[in-house]
Amino acid sequence: MDGAKSRLSPGDLQEMVQMTSKEKKRASTGDNSIQSMGMQSIQITTPGRQSLMPGQSAFSRPVSVHGSSNNSRHSRVSMALRTDVIAEGIWQEQLRRQWASYTPFEGIVIKRSRGEFVCAPAIIKNHRDNLYDMVTQLNVTAALTLRTSTIESIIRALSSASELSYMPFADGRKLQVLPRLTDLPKCHKHHFAALIIEPPLLVVWDDDDKKILARAAQLEDDIVKNIWGDSDGYDEDEDEKGSPEVTVDELDPTQLEAAQEHRPTRLTSSIMVGLTLALSIACLGLGWRLLAMQTTVDGSFTRLALVAVAPLTIFISLFLFLSIVTDVFQVAGPVSSILQNSKNYSGKPPVRLQRSAGDLPHVTIQMPVYKEGLRPVIKPTVLSLKAAISTYEMQGGTANIFINDDGMQLISERDADARREFYEEHSIGWVARPRNNPNAEAPEIPFIRRGRFKKASNMNYGLRFSNRIEQRLADVQRPTGWGQDAENVAYSRAMREVLDEDAGRTWADGNVRIGDYILLIDSDTRVPADCLLDAVSEMDQSPEVAILQYSSGVMNVTDSFFEKGVTWFTNLIYTAITFSVAQGDIPPFVGHNAVLRWSAIQDAASYECKDDGFEKFWSESHVSEDFDMALRLQTSGYSLRFAAYTKGGFKEGVSLTVYDELARWEKYAYGVNELIFHPFRFWIVRGPFTPLFRRFIFSDIKFFRKITILGYIGTYYAIGISWVLSLANYFLTGWIFPVLDQYYLDSFAVYFSIIIVFPLAGNFALAVLRYRIGEQTFLSALLNNFKWVPLFSIFLGGLSLHISKALLCHFFELDIQWGATSKEVERCNFIEEIPKIAKSFWGTFVYCFVMTALMICGYFVFPRDWRITDFVSIYPLAAVTASHFALPVLLNPALMKFTF
CATH class of the missing domain: 3.90.550.10 (Spore Coat Polysaccharide Biosynthesis Protein SpsA; Chain A)
Incomplete structure (x- = not known):
C-alpha cells in the first residue's frame, strides 16, 4: 500500500507531461507529449423505479466533446496526440502507485471524441469484452482500474456473500458490486465506481480526466478507512482520565421512520406583528388627535375626511413599523429557534x-x-x-x-x-x-x-x-416478469x-x-x-x-x-x-x-x-x-x-448589472400588483381586487402571517409613490406650509425616519444578530454592513420611477417585457456603455433635468413671493432626483472603470 500513499495533483500531471518547444516539433514522430486540457463529462443513466434509457437522440450529431471548433485536420491530430499522452501518463501513475499490473483487464480508457476512445496499455483494446469495450459502452470521459491486495481481499470477502450487491460505508453510502466486468455498461453510473468480482477490480470513472486520479485515491482511502476505521494508533485504555460513556438507543429502520419529530409552533412572530400593529395604530392615533384638536379650535369638520386614507396609510407604512419591531427582537429577542x-x-x-x-x-x-x-x-x-x-x-x-x-x-x-x-x-x-x-x-x-x-x-x-x-x-399492459x-x-x-x-x-x-x-x-x-x-x-x-x-x-x-x-x-x-x-x-x-x-x-x-x-x-x-x-x-x-x-x-x-437588478425589481412590483389588483378598466365590472387576493384574505392562513405578507407587498407601493409625494411635498411645504393641517407629515420628516430605521438601526441590528448566532464577529459584521450603505442608498433612492412604471403598466395594460437575467459577464467599455445607458434611462434623465430646472427656477426665477427656498422643501426632491441620476451612472462598473 505504500504506492497508494503518494498523490499526483493535476498540477503535477501537467508539469510531468507538458510539451516543450522541442517536444512539439517531435510530436509527429510519436514523442510523448501532453497538454493539460478539459474533457466533457460522462453519460449517466440513473436506474430506479422511474429511470429510463431511451434510444439515441434523433437530434444529436457527432460533435467532438472537446468543442465543435476543432474541425480541421490539424486540430484533430493535435487532439489525438494529447489524449494519447494523457492516457499514457495516467497509466504510468497507476503503475507507480501499484494500482495495476500488466493484465489485459487493467488500464486507463479516455474518451477522445464522440464514439472514439483511447487506452493505455494498448493491449486491453485487443481483448474482447474487457475494459476497453465495457468503458466504450458505458460512455464515460475517463475510467481506470485499481487493483491492490487490499481491494482483492475485500472482493474475495464480498464474493462469499452471494446476495450482497453493494459495499456499505459508515456514512450511509453504498458502493455497487458487480459480478462480472461485462455488467459494467448496465451499472449505476452516478456511483462513479464499481467493485468487480471477476476479475477482482475496482473500476473508477469521472467526468474529467484530470480528476480521475484524485477520485480513485479518495475512494481507495474511503474503502480502507471503512474497514480499519480512523484510528491513529492511540490506545484509549491508556487514558487515565477515561472518557464519558454515552448510551444511544438504536432504532431499526421501521421504528425510525415511524418516529415523528415534534415540531412546535413558534409564537414570537405573532407577538412581533401584534406590537407592529400597536405601534402603527398608536402613530395613527396621534395624527387623529391633531385632527380633533384643530377641529375643536376652528370648528371645521372637513379635515376629518383624512381619516378615510387611514387604511392606505397603514398599508404603506406597515413595513416600516415591522422593521422597527424586528430590529428590537434581533438585538434583544430570542434567537435559539434559528438552530432548532x-x-x-x-x-x-x-x-x-x-x-x-x-x-x-x-x-x-x-x-x-x-x-x-x-x-x-x-x-x-x-x-x-x-x-x-x-x-x-x-x-x-x-x-x-x-x-x-x-x-x-x-x-x-x-x-x-x-x-x-x-x-x-x-x-x-x-x-x-x-x-x-x-x-x-x-x-x-x-x-x-x-x-x-x-x-x-x-x-x-x-x-x-x-x-x-x-x-x-x-x-x-405489464405482465409478470416485466423488467x-x-x-x-x-x-x-x-x-x-x-x-x-x-x-x-x-x-x-x-x-x-x-x-x-x-x-x-x-x-x-x-x-x-x-x-x-x-x-x-x-x-x-x-x-x-x-x-x-x-x-x-x-x-x-x-x-x-x-x-x-x-x-x-x-x-x-x-x-x-x-x-x-x-x-x-x-x-x-x-x-x-x-x-x-x-x-x-x-x-x-x-x-x-x-x-x-x-x-x-x-x-x-x-x-x-x-x-x-x-x-x-x-x-x-x-x-x-x-x-x-x-x-x-x-x-x-x-444580478451582474444594474439593468438586471432594476428589471428584477420591476418584475416583482408588476407581479405583486397583478396578484392584488385588476387593471383599471375592470374595476367597475369585476371590482378592484383579484379572486386570488380575495381568496387569500379569507383563507385559513394565520392573521399575523397575512399582515407580514401585506407589509412586504406595501413596500413596492411605498417606493413607487415616493417620487410623486416628494414632488407634491415640494410645492405644499414651499407654498402653503403655514396653512397645512398639522396632520400632514412632510417628506423631510419621513426621510429622516427612514434613515434612522433602515441604514442605521437596521444594519446595527443585523450585525448584532449575526454575532449572536455565531456567523460573524460584531465589529466585522457592522463594518461590512455600513460599507454598502452608500451604494444601496443610491439604488433604493433611484427605484421610484422604475417601480411606478411597472405598476402603471399593469393598471393601464401597457406592454412591458423582461428577458432572462444575464448569467454571463458582458465586457463593455466606456464608449459602448454611454449609448446603452442613454437608451435605457432616457426617461429617467429627462425627469432629473426637469426636476433640477424646477428647483433652480423655484429658488432664483419664480416671483419673490412664490420662491421655494426652504431646505426641508428642497432636500427630499433633490435627494430623489440625485439618486435617480446617480443610479445608472455611479452604479455601473463598466462606466466607472472608464476603460476604452
Whole structure:
C-alpha cells in the first residue's frame, strides 16, 4: 500500500507531461507529449423505479466533446496526440502507485471524441469484452482500474456473500458490486465506481480526466478507512482520565421512520406583528388627535375626511413599523429557534430515511434554461447536480435531470447541436418547445409562448409533455416478469408517439418523467453534494408540506463592486428571512432552490387554461408565478417550510448589472400588483381586487402571517409613490406650509425616519444578530454592513420611477417585457456603455433635468413671493432626483472603470 500513499495533483500531471518547444516539433514522430486540457463529462443513466434509457437522440450529431471548433485536420491530430499522452501518463501513475499490473483487464480508457476512445496499455483494446469495450459502452470521459491486495481481499470477502450487491460505508453510502466486468455498461453510473468480482477490480470513472486520479485515491482511502476505521494508533485504555460513556438507543429502520419529530409552533412572530400593529395604530392615533384638536379650535369638520386614507396609510407604512419591531427582537429577542426545528422552519437536518436500495423516493431536478452559455453557465450547474445525484444514488435513491430548454429552437444550429450533444452525454432529459409564432402561415401551425415572463409557460410545456407520455404508459399492459428493459422500450415508444403527434414542433430526448419530488433550480445554481436525502426525508416525514424552500448563498462570477453589493443585499435578505421564519413567520417561496411535492402540485395547483384548454400548473398570467403558486397551495391547505441547515450550500447567481437588478425589481412590483389588483378598466365590472387576493384574505392562513405578507407587498407601493409625494411635498411645504393641517407629515420628516430605521438601526441590528448566532464577529459584521450603505442608498433612492412604471403598466395594460437575467459577464467599455445607458434611462434623465430646472427656477426665477427656498422643501426632491441620476451612472462598473 505504500504506492497508494503518494498523490499526483493535476498540477503535477501537467508539469510531468507538458510539451516543450522541442517536444512539439517531435510530436509527429510519436514523442510523448501532453497538454493539460478539459474533457466533457460522462453519460449517466440513473436506474430506479422511474429511470429510463431511451434510444439515441434523433437530434444529436457527432460533435467532438472537446468543442465543435476543432474541425480541421490539424486540430484533430493535435487532439489525438494529447489524449494519447494523457492516457499514457495516467497509466504510468497507476503503475507507480501499484494500482495495476500488466493484465489485459487493467488500464486507463479516455474518451477522445464522440464514439472514439483511447487506452493505455494498448493491449486491453485487443481483448474482447474487457475494459476497453465495457468503458466504450458505458460512455464515460475517463475510467481506470485499481487493483491492490487490499481491494482483492475485500472482493474475495464480498464474493462469499452471494446476495450482497453493494459495499456499505459508515456514512450511509453504498458502493455497487458487480459480478462480472461485462455488467459494467448496465451499472449505476452516478456511483462513479464499481467493485468487480471477476476479475477482482475496482473500476473508477469521472467526468474529467484530470480528476480521475484524485477520485480513485479518495475512494481507495474511503474503502480502507471503512474497514480499519480512523484510528491513529492511540490506545484509549491508556487514558487515565477515561472518557464519558454515552448510551444511544438504536432504532431499526421501521421504528425510525415511524418516529415523528415534534415540531412546535413558534409564537414570537405573532407577538412581533401584534406590537407592529400597536405601534402603527398608536402613530395613527396621534395624527387623529391633531385632527380633533384643530377641529375643536376652528370648528371645521372637513379635515376629518383624512381619516378615510387611514387604511392606505397603514398599508404603506406597515413595513416600516415591522422593521422597527424586528430590529428590537434581533438585538434583544430570542434567537435559539434559528438552530432548532419548528412547524415551518428547519434549523437542523431531519432524521434520515433508512430504506433498502431502490426504495427511496425518486427526485426529478427541473431546470428551465433559455439562451445561457453552455460551457460557462449550464455545464457547471449540471456537474454540481451530478455530484448530488451520485451521493443520493450511493445512499439508495434515484434521480434524473429534466431541462426545459426554451432557447434550443432559437439559437444557432451549431449551438443547438452542442446542447443536444451535452444533454445526451450526461443522460439529461430535455424538452424544447417551438419558437413564438402566433401568425404562422400554412403549413406551419401557430404557437404562442404565453406570459410576459416566459419561465412559467416553459415549465408548463415540459410538464405537459411528460404527462402526455405518462398517459400512454398508463395504458401499457405489464405482465409478470416485466423488467426495466421492457419499461425502457415502452417509454421510448411512448415518447416517439408524442413527438410524432406534435409533428416535429417539439424537440425532446432522454428521461423526462417526473418523480415523487421536484428540485426546482435555476441555470446558474450550485447544490450541496449531500442534499437530496435530507430533502426527501423531510418531505416524507411531513406530508402536509408542499414546498421546502432552502436558504441560499451567492455564487459570484465577477469581482465588480455592483455584484458584490448585490451579494451583500441578498445575504441580508436571507438572514432576515431565516430570523423571521424561525420566529414563526410565513415561509417564502422564491422560485428556485426548492423541493416541491409533485402530488401536491397536481392536487392543488393544477388548472385548465382558458386560452388553450390544457392542464397547467404554473400561472402564465402572472409575472410572479412563484408567489402565485405559494398562495394557491397555502389556500388549499398545504404548508411551506424554510430550511437553513445547509449553511449556504445552495448557491444562486445574482444580478451582474444594474439593468438586471432594476428589471428584477420591476418584475416583482408588476407581479405583486397583478396578484392584488385588476387593471383599471375592470374595476367597475369585476371590482378592484383579484379572486386570488380575495381568496387569500379569507383563507385559513394565520392573521399575523397575512399582515407580514401585506407589509412586504406595501413596500413596492411605498417606493413607487415616493417620487410623486416628494414632488407634491415640494410645492405644499414651499407654498402653503403655514396653512397645512398639522396632520400632514412632510417628506423631510419621513426621510429622516427612514434613515434612522433602515441604514442605521437596521444594519446595527443585523450585525448584532449575526454575532449572536455565531456567523460573524460584531465589529466585522457592522463594518461590512455600513460599507454598502452608500451604494444601496443610491439604488433604493433611484427605484421610484422604475417601480411606478411597472405598476402603471399593469393598471393601464401597457406592454412591458423582461428577458432572462444575464448569467454571463458582458465586457463593455466606456464608449459602448454611454449609448446603452442613454437608451435605457432616457426617461429617467429627462425627469432629473426637469426636476433640477424646477428647483433652480423655484429658488432664483419664480416671483419673490412664490420662491421655494426652504431646505426641508428642497432636500427630499433633490435627494430623489440625485439618486435617480446617480443610479445608472455611479452604479455601473463598466462606466466607472472608464476603460476604452
